[in-house]
Amino acid sequence: MSFLIIAFNADQRHGQIKELVALAHIRVFNHYIQSPYVVLAAIEFTILAACAYLSIVLTQPAVILEAAQFGLVIRFTLIYASVMLLSTFSMGVYETGVKENFAAMAVRSVVSFCLVGGILMLLLGYILFSVSVMKGALFTAVALSLASVLAVRYAFYSVVDAVRLRRRILVLGAGKKAAQMIESIRAEASVGFDIVGFIPSDGNSIEVPEHQLLDSVGGIGHLVSKHNVDEIVVALDDRRRDSGGYFPLDELLDWKLNGVRITPLVGFYERELGRIELAEIHPGWMVFGDGFRYSRSRDGGKRVFDIGISLVLLALVWPLMLMTMLAVFLETGRPVLYKQQRVGFNGRVFEIVKFRSMTQNAEQDGKAVWAQQNDARVTRIGAFIRNTRLDELPQIFNVLKGEMSFVGPRPERPEFVGDLAKQLPYYEARHRVKPGLMGWAQLKYPYGASVEDAANKLVYDLYYVKNHSVLLDVLIVVQSVEVILLGKGVR
Structure with missing residues (x-):
């Protein structure tokens, strides 16, 4: 009985972690922010603030004991954490950790901490903080936080990339749009999802690799259950009923009501890649959809x-x-x-x-040239x-x-x-x-x-x-x- 309870709790915790790290995209003012970055940023902010505080403890222990200086110390830790986090984001460190490799991410981290963040803190430090607080504390804080953050990032990306924590996406369609989807994902950073396969449509040509095709005999339901699908992306070249294409409207609605996200291809591109694919939009979508609003x-x-x-x-x-x-x-x-x-x-x-x-006179004939x-x-x-x-x-x-x-x-x-x-x-x-x-x-x-x-x-x-x-x-x-x-x- 105790084993079953432990297994249930572990499974429940896994589900909560998956929902937090991989499933959700946070949408703030219509802009999608991938949740792994939000979670990692929150963790790193806490670590950076702790390292800044520890650096003052190590280099200026007397300052910590002075009640009059405590507010200054807290301000230093919060500003340091904020500046270093912005420097990290400005150098594209988070995306590099996914697209490239750990070594490339480490190099960018060193540049963001020692060059961008370090210079900004030197400029801000001597304006906002006393020399006694800054003396030695900044160098120690950078060294401590760089080592700590690199270790956390390595562990975090290993967890996020774990197969069990990634969203599992089933693609309805295997034609030109589906093939383009593969190329687009390959060229961009993809965080927190895997494509389990593509369902071909009778009315469309097949353009994706054969090993990625799934048999839709028996309906979508058994594929969703078999592959533990979290989301279905509709990428059909032609989904008109009179074209003979396969568009299981009733099944999609059933699974949507059962918690599986159903996403059109244009929505997938917007959410994951931050772009709106021209071939996927029409005037009605622009007029009646979200966005394109005056405020x-x-x-x-x-x-x-x-x-x-x-x-x-x-x-x-x-x-x-x-x-x-x-x-x-x-x-x-x-x-x-x-x-x-x-x-x-x-x-x-x-x-x-x-x-x-x-x-001078770079366009002598007056004709515009790229x-x-x-x-x-x-x-x-x-x-x-x-x-x-x-x-x-x-x-x-x-x-x-x-x-x-x-x-x-x-x-x-x-x-x-x-x-x-x-x-x-x-x-x-x-x-x-x-x-x-x-x-x-x-x-x-x-x-x-x-x-x-x-x-x-x-x-x-x-x-x-x-x-x-x-x-x-x-x-x-x-x-x-x-x-x-x-x-x-x-x-």
Whole structure:
């Protein structure tokens, strides 16, 4: 009897862990955040705060005993934990732990703690804390927390990747959409789920590997029970009844009522990959579905966010802007600034301002040309300021004028917009929000220099237009640190 009770409790605990770590996605202000990251972040915040407190105990034990200094110590621990957690997120450490390997994740962790987080804490420390508290404590805290966090991450990712804790997904469909789904998952980070197999439809061709096919004879029910399925994703090429396709409406409804999640492919892409696949949407979905909504309070909050962060950034980088202007002038003379027409909010054209990174008269015939990899028109100074994103800094004034937002789809040239709108469905929808200095598409896809690139970026721009919020803007700003430091997507 005691064995049965222990087994039941263990099974119950396993179910609770699976629901907490693998099954649920937390949706905050319409943006999906994968629950393993939330759980890991909460654990790490506690560890970081504990390491910061312990570092003061080890290096400045007398400070702990002083009642007047206790509030300062607590403030140091909380700010340290927050800064290091943001630095970790900004360097893409969590996703690296899934997509690549532990060694790559460890390297990024060292950079985020010792470089990004360490420098920020030095700047904040001597402003907010006394020298006596900071002396020796920061170095000790970084060393302790780096060792502790790496150990926790190794253990946590091992648990999350365990087969029994991952969501089990059954895919209805085995045609072109299902094959594309396989490729998309392979190219992106996939956290907390496994595909148990694909059910072919009589009306669709079979495009997935044969060993991944499942026999639907006897209905979906026995497959759901046999493979302990948590979710069914509908990825049929054609699900019209008159096409002869297999679409078990009654069975899907029954299993939905029994707790199995039923998800259309467009919803799966949005939740797992942060994008909206063009082939999966239609005008009715955009009009009647969630998102794509106007909110006066959201727009007001976004404008306050834009002005605040622009003024802070301008106060920090104006010396760099002066040096950049001087460097451009010394290499190629005037003009130092480069103005170019771009399409903004609701299709209005405005002039974007950048530091000139190409030779003068780079487009001698006046025809707009896509920037290419290792473009010969880019000067030596231009290559540097492009890699470091210094050429974009004058756009802070576009943000302050209200022509741009700090975060949003990158504005495109009118010459390109006309062609892209004709070739790509829903392209004009990206103009329903203000363009930005940085964007969701820039985090997810490298520099666009063709119609194909524009199509690949559009799926992320549409996700942003549908789900944008101040929270998503903050996440994009933080994650853009990695793009700037590593020079991703530069041409």
